[in-house]
Amino acid sequence: MANQRLTTGALLRYIRGSTTEKAILQVVGIKSIESKTDDPSNASKRYRLMLSDGKSTFSSCMLGTQMNKLIETESLKENSIVRIDRVMVNSIDKQNGRVMLMLYELEVLQSDSERIGDPVALPLTDIINNNGASTNRLETTNNNQAPTAAPAPAAAPSTTNVIRQGSKALPTLDDRKKPNGDNRFAGKGGNSIDKERIINIDTLNPYMNKWTIKARVSNKGAIRTYENARGPGKLFSCDLVDQSGEIRATAFNAECDKFHSMLEIGEVYYIAKASLKAANRQFNTTNNDYEMTFNHDTIIEACDAGEGENIPQVQFNFIPISEIANRSANSTCDVIGVVKSTSDMQTIVSRASQKEFNKREILLVDEKASISVTLWGQQAEEFDGSSNQVLAFKGIKIGDFNGRTLSCMNSTLIRQDPTETPRTVELRVWFDNEGKSIDLPDLSKGADVGSRQTPIKTLSQIISEGLGLGDKPDYISVKAMTTLIKKDTAVYMMCPEERCGKKVVDENNGSYRCEKCNKTYSNFKWAYMVSAEISDSTGSQWITVFRNEAEALLGVTADEFGNHKLNQSESIIEDIVRKAMNHERIFKLRAKADQYNDERRIRFTCVSVADIDWPSHGRRLIDEIKQMEPTQN
Numbered sequence: 001m002a003n004q005r006l007t008t009g010a011l012l013r014y015i016r017g018s019t020t021e022k023a024i025l026q027v028v029g030i031k032s033i034e035s036k037t038d039d040p041s042n043a044s045k046r047y048r049l050m051l052s053d054g055k056s057t058f059s060s061c062m063l064g065t066q067m068n069k070l071i072e073t074e075s076l077k078e079n080s081i082v083r084i085d086r087v088m089v090n091s092i093d094k095q096n097g098r099v100m101l102m103l104y105e106l107e108v109l110q111s112d113s114e115r116i117g118d119p120v121a122l123p124l125t126d127i128i129n130n131n132g133a134s135t136n137r138l139e140t141t142n143n144n145q146a147p148t149a150a151p152a153p154a155a156a157p158s159t160t161n162v163i164r165q166g167s168k169a170l171p172t173l174d175d176r177k178k179p180n181g182d183n184r185f186a187g188k189g190g191n192s193i194d195k196e197r198i199i200n201i202d203t204l205n206p207y208m209n210k211w212t213i214k215a216r217v218s219n220k221g222a223i224r225t226y227e228n229a230r231g232p233g234k235l236f237s238c239d240l241v242d243q244s245g246e247i248r249a250t251a252f253n254a255e256c257d258k259f260h261s262m263l264e265i266g267e268v269y270y271i272a273k274a275s276l277k278a279a280n281r282q283f284n285t286t287n288n289d290y291e292m293t294f295n296h297d298t299i300i301e302a303c304d305a306g307e308g309e310n311i312p313q314v315q316f317n318f319i320p321i322s323e324i325a326n327r328s329a330n331s332t333c334d335v336i337g338v339v340k341s342t343s344d345m346q347t348i349v350s351r352a353s354q355k356e357f358n359k360r361e362i363l364l365v366d367e368k369a370s371i372s373v374t375l376w377g378q379q380a381e382e383f384d385g386s387s388n389q390v391l392a393f394k395g396i397k398i399g400d401f402n403g404r405t406l407s408c409m410n411s412t413l414i415r416q417d418p419t420e421t422p423r424t425v426e427l428r429v430w431f432d433n434e435g436k437s438i439d440l441p442d443l444s445k446g447a448d449v450g451s452r453q454t455p456i457k458t459l460s461q462i463i464s465e466g467l468g469l470g471d472k473p474d475y476i477s478v479k480a481m482t483t484l485i486k487k488d489t490a491v492y493m494m495c496p497e498e499r500c501g502k503k504v505v506d507e508n509n510g511s512y513r514c515e516k517c518n519k520t521y522s523n524f525k526w527a528y529m530v531s532a533e534i535s536d537s538t539g540s541q542w543i544t545v546f547r548n549e550a551e552a553l554l555g556v557t558a559d560e561f562g563n564h565k566l567n568q569s570e571s572i573i574e575d576i577v578r579k580a581m582n583h584e585r586i587f588k589l590r591a592k593a594d595q596y597n598d599e600r601r602i603r604f605t606c607v608s609v610a611d612i613d614w615p616s617h618g619r620r621l622i623d624e625i626k627q628m629e630p631t632q633n
């Protein structure tokens, strides 16, 4: 079958706003994406395509949901040739010229094909630099928009919510000129704002009629599109703060167009006549019982220079990293710390949904503890932690996968080196002088942050120093290799009752008996209790490894391990065990003596398993060598 010729140059023409052309393009990538909008009715799956015109590719192409079946029936797949019959340009981040092509109608001309040409991704700068004439068209919906200044530097994409201090993304009131009237956006009827009647955000409620708030936009999300029974729509949300508190505000469709371009992160506005309702806790992480919706009567007016100086940039309620251990999973918090290390970006496929995600993990530290923070999507793609910057997170979600972790959400506000808190300087000084070379308990590895940093000992030192023989347990870290794992007894059948955790007896008739609950269940959970021998150059020791630590050691969940056991997949289990034994790790152990018949034995329980942080291990060895050197008098 002869290859169709592609319409060279069509993608750039589309992006610049000429959307009437019915271009023939090749689909060079398909991603199914998670639908994340504030509108719960939009639960449908969406596909993002990367299209090629033979010369260039463009990856922000959203397929209309009515064409999902083309992909699901494999009529449309990678390398398919399509004709675009109806396409629209949606500006998703005007400052940086980011747009999305919305594909409303297309026809698959050829389902199977070879890759045509050697196309390269369209450089974004090209699009930005050349969009002078087309900008206005992209913004036709914002027809009462004041003329915008030159695009802000691409260094601060607002969709990632990262504000880099010192960049133009956060203009100070002084360096902006505010022409009178140009930045006023009165709603219907041109009502002006009653500036005498300004109330605090924390007193707003749905039963008030006339009010005006004076608030700073602390966070603004990108415009997101959704489809529900009434057709397609769009929305954006922003967070507003004043000295009393904060509130989330959302604008749909016409108000979305009107206010998204107007409201700028960091700027102060008078706002009146918006609707108030109870906050939807599923999406709203602000510390307010209510949330705001901008409607057609809403009036927003920019503050004149100097008028907004008393309004804080953002309301942070920081908790120390160690405190996260005491917070419940899935709640949110505000936290600040130094980026100690950053992982490479990973692409993972969710097992449940088969969706692909980019993620990157950073290790965030403060004076007492460290924790793993996951960045997703664009945040992960663009993050560079090489300067060990101070990062503040507002509304970040607490997870409990392998101990405590933090995960950014769409609504999480990230501030780099924030100036409004003294913690930034405190952390900077602490990290540069001390923090960068010490290992702190890592909450993500189940660290017991109540105890101080544990000393690294050899296995023979543990015995010679009599550790574990006292009344209180001793905590020790050991750099060791796993040399034996009792795989046959590694998992047991545990009571399915959430708070029980006892072993159940398999009655071999499909039911499982828990003696503690005194009940018989039709199911059970697999749980780890692994006996392992660890060895270093001075000796070896049997230890017991439970749950999260065993999962970290073996690299699979107890469920997976248990099911391999049920299926008698000996070779898979052998493989898992072999992999777990192939390298050294840092084992943090709890050593405690107990009486066994007439004998006092020390039991070693693993409280964390971590890969070796070689740079800090190296620094520790250097310190030890220095201590061996004779002191000069």
Ligand SMILES: [Zn+2]
Residues within 6 Å of the ligand: 495, 496, 497, 500, 501, 502, 514, 515, 516, 517, 518
């Ligand atoms: Zn039980």
